[in-house]
Amino acid sequence: MRWLVLLFVLLSAPLRAEPLAREALAALISAPYALGEPLNDRGVWSLLNSGGGEAGYVFETGPLAPLPGFSGQPINILVLLDLDGAFIDTRLLGHNEPIFVSGLGEAPLRQFLSQYRGHSINQPLVVGNPYGAGSGSDLVYLDGVTKATASIRIAHESILAAALAVARERMQGVTAGPPPRPDPGYAETLDWDALIAKGLVRHLRVGNAEVQAAFAGTKWADDDPEAAGDPEGTYLDLYAVDIGPPAIARAVLSPDTLAEIEGLAALALDDELLLLIEAGRHGLVSDAFVRNTAPDLLGAMQDGLPLALRDADMLAGLSGDIPEDLQNATRMILRLDRRLGFDPSRDWQLVVQAPRRHGMFQPETGTRDFTLAMGLPDRFFRFPERAAPPAPPWLDALHNRSTDLMLLAAGLAGLFLLLWRQGWLATRRRFTVIRLAILAVTIGFVGFWGQGQLSIVTPLAVIRSAVQGGGLAVLLYDPFSLLVWVAAILGFLLWGRGLFCGWLCPYGAMQEFAHHLGRRLGLREWQPPRAVGRALLWSGPVALVLLVATAFLAPQHAETVAEIEPFKTAITTHFARPWPYVLWAGGWVAVSLVWFKGYCRTLCPLGALMRLGGLLRLRRWIPRRAECGSPCQLCRVRCRYDAIAPKGQIRYSECFQCLDCVTIHDDPAQCVPLRLQARGRRLAA
Structure with a gap:
């Protein structure tokens, strides 16, 4: 009797599937996600978001949960799981189930797998009659496939078994092996x-x-x-x-x-x-x-x-x-x-x-x-000797980007030092060259390489998480952007919006380069009438209110509404998106050829939030004289941001810290009061 049992088990035991190679697996991941690094030797990989931060996990059910199907072999399914245990996608990779090979075809099985999206491993998912989902029942029903009950349930068990194994090891630190x-x-x-x-x-x-x-x-x-x-x-x-x-x-x-x-x-x-x-x-x-x-x-x-x-x-x-x-x-x-x-x-x-x-x-x-x-x-x-529990994902992210973080920290320290001594910086003969060089680093290193383009989505997520009692640990998964946020907040308190909007925003830097190109091409610069320009300033706060309302009242549409920001298209995906997104992001850059940073000054919801810096800044850092505004209007006329009032006061909520007015203020050859003083001294002599 025993040898019959051994023979039956041996013949029915599933063949353990080998995980896909990196190239094959990466080809199955669709934007805005990308394949990260392997997390173990059983085919579990990290899943990255469009900003390069950790968004979840990628794995196959075959290597993790080789449950024998009706054919005796496992059903291999690709699973994308987010950091909270919710299914992002489930996709069929391979199977030998007779009912789907020569009977119904694979379409019903693929349709069944599509039902997992949006559900969580913490929900009681069952395959059965959806009419059972009445009030008082906590079950979440997935429609099965008629004539394929056994195969469908085995596929369901494979998905849950593999997902739970990953959840225990990666989310709770309970290693899946070696078990007692x-x-x-x-x-x-x-x-x-x-x-x-x-x-x-x-x-x-x-x-x-x-x-x-x-x-x-x-x-x-x-x-x-x-x-x-x-x-x-x-x-x-x-x-x-x-x-x-x-x-x-x-x-x-x-x-x-x-x-x-x-x-x-x-x-x-x-x-x-x-x-x-x-x-x-x-x-x-x-x-x-x-x-x-x-x-x-x-x-x-x-x-x-x-x-x-x-x-x-x-x-x-x-x-x-x-x-x-x-x-x-x-x-x-x-x-x-x-x-x-x-x-x-x-x-x-x-x-x-x-x-x-x-x-x-x-x-x-x-x-x-x-x-x-x-x-x-x-x-x-x-009890075999257990390996040390895995490091938390945020610590891995910190280690993986340590070189980038050191370079970014050094660059930010240098930028802070230069802006703290803005009078010295603004009087350098090569000031424009220095500024454009810093903006080029912002586009190339902070933006395209580091994916440190800040977005209004982050503060909205933080506010919503705080209101709903959630944690903020997700911010640690992208330490590069977090360091840019820290610098932006510190600069926010010192100078207002100017540090980020004027020096650290990659998309804003792209617009500024576009405007310089327009001058080289001889294009005529355009400024809306003053009344229209002042009215357009309200478009940013309106967009911000719309985003906040959507995030709290209709969160399922928040990601769509957030596309009002062109940052994802221009910086995150390098314009590799469908044409409407490319037209929106590229169009604003093209507009900047003639209208200086029009998007930043009007419609940008993050810029609207940053305007609060004009009220919260700790000091008036731009020098002014009694003659500024009356009678001298040179700085106001030269200010391309229209951030200087007719009487000479700085509108810090609209100032991008370009330092053009500081250059004029400290230049005896440009500042009208200084030139008049010099002329008076010459006449007196």
Whole structure:
């Protein structure tokens, strides 16, 4: 008998898929995402966003969860998971399921996989009737495929098992391996009574009255006549035994079943087996259950994340000393894969669903959960040496960009020093050349290379997270942009908006170069009438209010509305986007040939937010004289930002810190009051 079991398991064991090579995998990732670096040797990669920051994880189900399909081979699916455990995409890579090869075709399977987008691994995802998603039920139903129930459920289990393995290791720091394994050399004399007394068998009894109380006040309250008619009766009488350790398995299983278990354990080294005995009327599974798949009324949790349960497809014979009433009870053996993060030596929970259906046509399903605490003592297991927990993703990001960060920090320190001594800088003969050189570095290094283009999306996300009680750790995943933000905020307090808008915004620098090109080409410079220009200043605050309202009232459209910023198109994707986006971003650069930085001065929502710097700055850093504005108007006429009032005051909320007025103020050859003073001295002499 044993050799037949070994032969069956050997023939039905899935072939472990090799992960795709980097080039093949990268070709499957669509914008705005990109493939990052490998995170382990089992095909898990980091997923990067358009700014180069970590956005999630990329992996295949075949190497991580090689669950055998109907063909005996795994269904390999590409999964993109974000940092919060939500599915970004699921895509079929390979399979040998007969129903989809020569029957229905692959289209229904691909359509099924598209349903995962937007759902989370923390949700109770089940394959079944969508009409069950009535109020009072926390289940999220995925439409299955008629005539392919087994294959669809196996694909579903593969996705969840692989995703949960990644979630445990990457999101919670619980490494997926090496797991503890039962110690075959540990011997302990046990029988049923000893197992009960030592807590090695866990028992959960739920009476009819308890189930009634759980559904009280819902539409399902009267949908179980048996529970209502016999409140003292038993609904669930469940015994659960972890039979992975041989000492426990010998105490509860018949010799034939024990031989089958030993044969399976010899090949499936990472499977932990669980024996369930149910003497009530619950029955453990529904009529729609398909053997060798996940039980539809049972679940398991550890560390706050679901575990992947799977039917072992075995008939469980019990040892003779188990009570007779349990010998005739419903029995089931389940498998849990230790490679997917399950640790049987730590506390975990078995979850039993009590379902009820309301209505005759398209009935609505409601469920209530009852939980049984599980876990075995360490003495039954061997513990391999565990590797140190992985470093948090933000620390990896910091390490990976250490050189860029040092160069950026040095450059920012130098820029701060120059702007602190702005009088010295503005009087240099080559000031324009120095400024354009710094702006070129801003475009090339800060923008295209470092992806440090700041966006209004970030402060909106921070505000929304703070209001909703979320964390801000996501900012650490892009340390380069975070350092630019720190510099911008510090400059915001010292000089207002000028530091970022005038020196550190790559898109703004592109517009300034475009304007210089327009002068070289002899194009006539254009300025809107003063009244129109002042009115256009309100377009930025209006865009900002629109974005804020969308982020809080219609967050599903926030990303679309944020396209009012051309930064993603111009800097992040280097204009490699559909033509409407390229036309919007490139059009504003082209406008700057004749209208100096028109976008920055009007429509930019981030610039509108930065205008607050005019109120919050700590000092008046631009020097003024009594004659500025009356009678001298030279600085105001020369200011291309229209940031100087007719009476000579600086409008700091509109000043981009170009230092042109400082150059005039300190130049005896340009400043009218200085020239008049010099002339007076010459006449007096």
